[in-house]
Amino acid sequence: MVHEHSADPAAATVNRLSVRNIRKKFGSLEVLRGISLEAHDGDVISILGSSGSGKSTFLRCINLLEIADEGEIWVDGEHINMVRKHGRNVPASSKQVDHIRAELGMVFQSFNLWSHMTILQNLIEGPVHVLKRPRAECIAEAEALLEKVGIAEKRHAYPAHLSGGQQQRAAIARSLAMKPKVMLFDEPTSALDPELVGEVLRVMRSLAEEGMTMLVVTHEMNFARDVSNRVVFMREGLIDCDGSPAEMFSGATSPAFRQFIGNFRG
Amino acid sequence: MDFVFIFQTMKTLLAAVPMTLALFFLSIFFGGLLALLIVWMRVAKNPILRNFAKGYIFVFRGSPLLIQMFLVFYGLGQFGFIRYSFLWPFLREPFVCAVLSLALCTAGYTAEIFRGGLRAVSVKEIEAARSIGMSGFLLVRRIIGPIAFRHALPAYSTEIVMMVKSTALASLVTVWEVTGVAQRLISQTYRTMEVFLCAAAIYLILNFLILQAMALLEHRLSQHRRAVPRLP
Amino acid sequence: MWIIEVLGFGQQGWGGLLIAGALMTLCVTIVALLLGAVLGTMVAWAKLSGNRVLSALGNTYTTVFRGVPELLIIYLIYFGGSGAVTAIGRYLGYEGFLGLPSFAAGALAVGIISGAYQAEVYRGAFLAIPKGELEAAEAIGMHRGLRFRRIIAPQVLRFAIPGIGNVWQLSLKDSALVSVTGLADLMRTSQVAAGSTRQYFLFFIAGGCLYLVLTSLSDRLFNRAERRANRSMPSSLGHA
Numbered sequence: 221m222v223h224e225h226s227a228d229p230a231a232a233t234v235n236r237l238s239v240r241n242i243r244k245k246f247g248s249l250e251v252l253r254g255i256s257l258e259a260h261d262g263d264v265i266s267i268l269g270s271s272g273s274g275k276s277t278f279l280r281c282i283n284l285l286e287i288a289d290e291g292e293i294w295v296d297g298e299h300i301n302m303v304r305k306h307g308r309n310v311p312a313s314s315k316q317v318d319h320i321r322a323e324l325g326m327v328f329q330s331f332n333l334w335s336h337m338t339i340l341q342n343l344i345e346g347p348v349h350v351l352k353r354p355r356a357e358c359i360a361e362a363e364a365l366l367e368k369v370g371i372a373e374k375r376h377a378y379p380a381h382l383s384g385g386q387q388q389r390a391a392i393a394r395s396l397a398m399k400p401k402v403m404l405f406d407e408p409t410s411a412l413d414p415e416l417v418g419e420v421l422r423v424m425r426s427l428a429e430e431g432m433t434m435l436v437v438t439h440e441m442n443f444a445r446d447v448s449n450r451v452v453f454m455r456e457g458l459i460d461c462d463g464s465p466a467e468m469f470s471g472a473t474s475p476a477f478r479q480f481i482g483n484f485r486g
Numbered sequence: 487m488d489f490v491f492i493f494q495t496m497k498t499l500l501a502a503v504p505m506t507l508a509l510f511f512l513s514i515f516f517g518g519l520l521a522l523l524i525v526w527m528r529v530a531k532n533p534i535l536r537n538f539a540k541g542y543i544f545v546f547r548g549s550p551l552l553i554q555m556f557l558v559f560y561g562l563g564q565f566g567f568i569r570y571s572f573l574w575p576f577l578r579e580p581f582v583c584a585v586l587s588l589a590l591c592t593a594g595y596t597a598e599i600f601r602g603g604l605r606a607v608s609v610k611e612i613e614a615a616r617s618i619g620m621s622g623f624l625l626v627r628r629i630i631g632p633i634a635f636r637h638a639l640p641a642y643s644t645e646i647v648m649m650v651k652s653t654a655l656a657s658l659v660t661v662w663e664v665t666g667v668a669q670r671l672i673s674q675t676y677r678t679m680e681v682f683l684c685a686a687a688i689y690l691i692l693n694f695l696i697l698q699a700m701a702l703l704e705h706r707l708s709q710h711r712r713a714v715p716r717l718p
Numbered sequence: 719m720w721i722i723e724v725l726g727f728g729q730q731g732w733g734g735l736l737i738a739g740a741l742m743t744l745c746v747t748i749v750a751l752l753l754g755a756v757l758g759t760m761v762a763w764a765k766l767s768g769n770r771v772l773s774a775l776g777n778t779y780t781t782v783f784r785g786v787p788e789l790l791i792i793y794l795i796y797f798g799g800s801g802a803v804t805a806i807g808r809y810l811g812y813e814g815f816l817g818l819p820s821f822a823a824g825a826l827a828v829g830i831i832s833g834a835y836q837a838e839v840y841r842g843a844f845l846a847i848p849k850g851e852l853e854a855a856e857a858i859g860m861h862r863g864l865r866f867r868r869i870i871a872p873q874v875l876r877f878a879i880p881g882i883g884n885v886w887q888l889s890l891k892d893s894a895l896v897s898v899t900g901l902a903d904l905m906r907t908s909q910v911a912a913g914s915t916r917q918y919f920l921f922f923i924a925g926g927c928l929y930l931v932l933t934s935l936s937d938r939l940f941n942r943a944e945r946r947a948n949r950s951m952p953s954s955l956g957h958a
Contacts, residue, residue: 350860
């Protein structure tokens with residue numbers, strides 16, 4: 221499938237993130253069947269789709285938690301080098317993998333805070349040990365971030381003592397502490413009680429307003445419509461349709477997408 | 487590999503297996519009975535009984551079996567009232583001393599395991615039984631006992647393997663079971679490795695058979711927890 | 719009064735020797751626990767490696783050393799080790815029997831057994847780490863070594879403390895069997911004292927009491943360590 225944004229590699233280098241023709245199989249099941257996507261600086265892209273459409277796998281492929289069998293990825297102009305082995309891609313350098321991951325922030329559905337560390341320790345772990353920056357500096361930045369997400373008073377608490385919403389805000393702050401070029405959100409509010417969803421979405425919205433480049437896999441239609449500048453609808457491992465929220469939600473899109481949002485309006 | 491030697495060793499060691507099995511089964515049987523008594527005291531309302539059971543469990547789980555066995559084997563004979571009692575003909579026997587101390591020791595461990603099983607019995611199940619008029623021994627025999635035993639079974643399997651290994655200590659009070667015979671063979675021939683491998687094989691096979699039996703029991707007792715088989 | 723005399727610390731008393739024996743028991747067990755920690759980590763790693771040969775080796779290790787009587791393993795190490803030392807001595811020109819020092823043999827034997835139990839403890843603790851936390855570490859670009867040092871090891875240790883406590887108690891009691899090699903530990907000293915005074919009952923009770931002191935004190939120590947390690951868990955709210 222040729223996507224309208226899949227420009228030539230030279231053009232891709234100016235983007236924060238470029239993905240070309242990603243394919244991924246699990247056994248005989250083809251989860252991603254050729255996905256291409258571009259994110260410019262400051263883009264907030266919501267990725268919608270029913271479960272099993274491959275959205276999460278797509279995000280995990282970008283962060284190299286899964287390695288796509290085929291396709292190419294550029295992060296801030298840097299091409300991720302792959303070698304072919306037994307007919308599928310394998311990263312050429314594990315050093316580059318770590319370095320790319322450090323540039324991409326990932327927020328998980330289940331928070332995945334390290335339970336043996338306090339919130340503050342969770343935040344400075346990456347900057348101190350992966351980026352090898354001075355500890356005092358990292359602590360100052362981490363405290364500012366906690367202030368920003370509204371849980372400064374919890375900095376010496378352990379994750380298990382926080383509510384789900386607080387944990388997810390801490391997890392977002394942990395990603396931000398790495399000063400990522402792009403933030404990836406994998407259904408960040410799906411594991412939360414309904415009354416806690418709002419506080420996490422508020423943090424994400426303020427990030428978007430500051431110009432952070434974000435890819436958000438979500439089921440929150442209001443977030444997709446109000447905050448993102450682009451909506452991508454995935455179906456059966458392909459991008460079914462995409463466009464600005466105005467175009468997408470006006471009704472002039474594919475029948476599958478109309479049916480999808482119809483289900484949400486109930 | 488000297489197969490003739492290994493064959494001979496195996497034959498000698500296998501002759502001692504009945505002794506190991508006798509120690510094992512008798513101590514598990516008497517230890518189990520004693521454990522029931524101790525666990526009954528341990529959960530009793532009477533503080534004297536309860537504290538006695540606590541002390542018993544503390545002492546027998548907290549000290550090495552070997553010192554307990556020596557205490558029974560060497561220590562009891564020191565007292566005139568035991569030496570001249572009707573029990574002496576039995577307590578003089580190393581085999582009886584070994585079984586006695588093995589049973590006393592495993593009772594401490596088993597009591598704790600059974601108590602863990604008891605805690606798994608929910609108040610609701612007991613209430614339901616009371617509501618149809620069950621009480622006392624009937625309640626224990628039909629409801630509490632079976633539920634507790636099912637929950638205790640995995641931990642009890644572990645204890646049983648420990649007991650198979652513990653029978654080896656009987657050799658130190660001159661009961662000729664497998665380990666004792668193996669030690670004698672080693673000091674006669676200095677072929678440590680071959681003798682060890684033969685003895686180890688015997689114990690591993692015993693463990694395997696016992697664990698298989700326990701697994702079979704567990705399988706039969708846990709039918710209620712398995713899903714209903716789906717029709718094809 | 720004779721009880722105080724034989725158990726006391728005077729000329730006729732065995733008190734000092736019993737205490738020394740208890741310290742020897744403690745030493746053997748500590749060395750064995752450390753040795754077991756190294757062996758256990760390696761065996762747990764082998765079992766989790768996913769490599770078929772390595773995990774078969776790991777399984778054999780834990781099956782054999784948890785399934786065979788401790789006494790038999792002590793004989794294997796003591797007699798087998800002495801045989802090996804003698805053979806080396808003969809190679810170097812020394813004729814005659816050379817024994818493996820009983821402390822080394824005992825600590826090695828108890829350590830090997832302890833390693834088998836510790837391997838299971840570490841394996842269980844590793845499997846208890848939420849997979850997401852490992853993924854989060856990967857996602858911020860931690861490489862393998864860093865991940866092991868900063869995320870896996872501290873968590874495994876935390877989950878493993880109760881298990882290590884149990885293994886410690888087991889090893890403490892197993893160490894009594896080392897007395898068969900003649901090492902003057904608490905068991906052996908009680909035995910010698912009992913034999914030479916003919917006060918079997920008294921000395922085995924005294925030895926048993928010292929073992930109870932060791933096991934209950936160490937039990938308390940491990941409970942405290944467990945509470946400390948679990949301060950990040952929800953239940954610790956109740957303790958705070």
